[in-house]
Amino acid sequence: MSYPELRALVAHARAYNAAHDITGILFYGEGHFAQVLEGEQEEVERLFGRIQRDARHHDVTVVTRVARPRRTYPQWGMAAHRLAEAQFAELVRHLPEGADARPLKARLETFVIESQRL
Numbered sequence: 083m084s085y086p087e088l089r090a091l092v093a094h095a096r097a098y099n100a101a102h103d104i105t106g107i108l109f110y111g112e113g114h115f116a117q118v119l120e121g122e123q124e125e126v127e128r129l130f131g132r133i134q135r136d137a138r139h140h141d142v143t144v145v146t147r148v149a150r151p152r153r154t155y156p157q158w159g160m161a162a163h164r165l166a167e168a169q170f171a172e173l174v175r176h177l178p179e180g181a182d183a184r185p186l187k188a189r190l191e192t193f194v195i196e197s198q199r200l
């Protein structure tokens with residue numbers, strides 16, 4: 083995706099997610115996306131249904147689904163970050179629950195620091 087296309091996708095996502103109280107983070111790296119979505123389960127599942135039907139991507143998989151009493155990213159809105167290919171590949175290795183001992187947020191922050199904000 084081009085930078086303008088990414089920006090348009092993110093702008094749309096931020097507006098929808100804010101209206102539906104969904105927070106999280108989206109990473110893009112050389113043709114691949116990884117996203118964390120948090121909110122009321124029903125809202126998250128409805129949005130995920132829309133995302134799955136989006137023709138701009140394919141091979142959508144769920145890495146992990148977790149019920150938590152509160153959000154990990156209440157203040158993040160829909161953060162969006164672009165990574166270099168090698169960093170994105172590294173990120174994917176750190177996504178599964180228990181990939182390393184740190185909580186997900188700590189694991190992701192390393193990549194946020196190395197990214198370009200979208």
Ligand SMILES: Cc1cc2nc3c(=O)[nH]c(=O)nc-3n(C[C@H](O)[C@H](O)[C@H](O)COP(=O)(O)O)c2cc1C
Nearest residue numbers: 091094095096098099115117132133134136138139
């Ligand atoms: C990787 C990826 C992530 C997306 N994330 C969101 C999101 O968090 N929120 C959102 O509203 N749309 C997101 N979208 C866009 C939706 O897939 C969809 O285009 C949008 O909800 C509009 O759907 P509609 O055409 O059915 O109205 C994402 C799309 C892609 C490709």
